[in-house]
Amino acid sequence: MSFYTELLISILLLSGGGFVLVGSIGLLRLQDFYSRLHAPTKASTLGLGGILIGSMVYMYHLQGYVSINELLITLFLVITAPVTAHILAKVAMHHRVKLIERTSNQDLVETARKQLPAKVSNSSQESNPKGSNQEM
């Protein structure tokens, strides 16, 4: 393996590891849940993308062909990380997780919470009591 290939793989791995570390530090250090949600879902996905590309280059030099597995992992993570973040933000909104005081437009949270049972009751009547139970 030539020097420049090793250099390329090393740079990709190091930047990926740095982004993952920054995401975890942000998960530990930021102040409320909604800002903590930003750090891992963006930085860790980017860092894992760097490590995956580095691993892809390395395996190409080891085997001579690009295997489809790394591409599958990349595609899967890029698709699923925003979905998880969205569901967690929704759960936090409905569980009334505390915001920090300087969050702007805080009064809109209550409106956004109360809109859910109304929408559900339009589509089907059966799930309406569940929605109102959730509101509590």
Add this chain to the structure above:
Amino acid sequence: MLEMTVMIVGVMLCIALVLNLWRLIIGPDIVDRILALDTMYINSIALILLYGIYNQTPLYFEAALLIAMLGFVSSVAFGKYLLRGDIIE
């Protein structure tokens, strides 16, 4: 050079995992704990890929893919359970 880099990145990932574990323990709300668990899944995928580079084998990609799928499904299941009180309605 590559072995040195793999060692350094492995140490960085292990520190990141310890920080996630710390947030998982102290997390003031249950949503923080789910988020920390999801981040731990992602970091362990990175650690497994790094172990594959260290051992010079493409054998561990299937394990990484499996952990990626299970992590997503379990996080969504936790979220749905907390949101609706039920996972499959």
